Amino acid sequence: AQSVTQLGSHVSVSEGALVLLRCNYSSSVPPYLFWYVQYPNQGLQLLLKYTSAATLVKGINGFEAEFKKSETSFHLTKPSAHMSDAAEYFCAVSVNFGNEKLTFGTGTRLTIIP
């Protein structure tokens, strides 16, 4: 079965600093990987997805992630943090076996320090 592990349940960065949220996956078949963001009192929203095309994936709000098969990683980055980036971020994995069930990581709460 596939799974993802998010390292760090809480991450704090200063406004303008680099954001790095870590995600490692485990899958016996080529995975599809996703980052979702959850703002307070809202549902989850797709930030970006990797579906076996380009390994560097760009998403909304200036976020990007790189798929590294050798490291089984899909870390999320943003060059310069903004106060509005404060939210909870979830990494998720899916495999192509006939449904789109996503398995989510435990989430990383990102705090931006003014």
Next chain:
Amino acid sequence: DSGVTQTPKHLITATGQRVTLRCSPRSGDLSVYWYQQSLDQGLQFLIQYYNGEERAKGNILERFSAQQFPDLHSELNLSSLELGDSALYFCASSVGAGATTGELFFGEGSRLTVL
């Protein structure tokens, strides 16, 4: 706005009771998923329906059941409620069940509090 509608947004009830959560998927989406989000368990997949039929089942308790109706809306029924069932229940929808884009569109959730 994701296009997925969940009702009610908040629900407070007592142990032993039964509640029904409702979800209307995005227009055109055939799949509906239910997830439970709690502080100790994180986001747990409960069940998926595709065009009225159960497609995948996750960590759904026997006290819970769901269905998807011909108009594609879905209901999640929670019975014999326990304190530990207090959580945020999300519904999500997607276009199909065999495609591989994996993009799910989430509603804002129904927050259940069991007292």
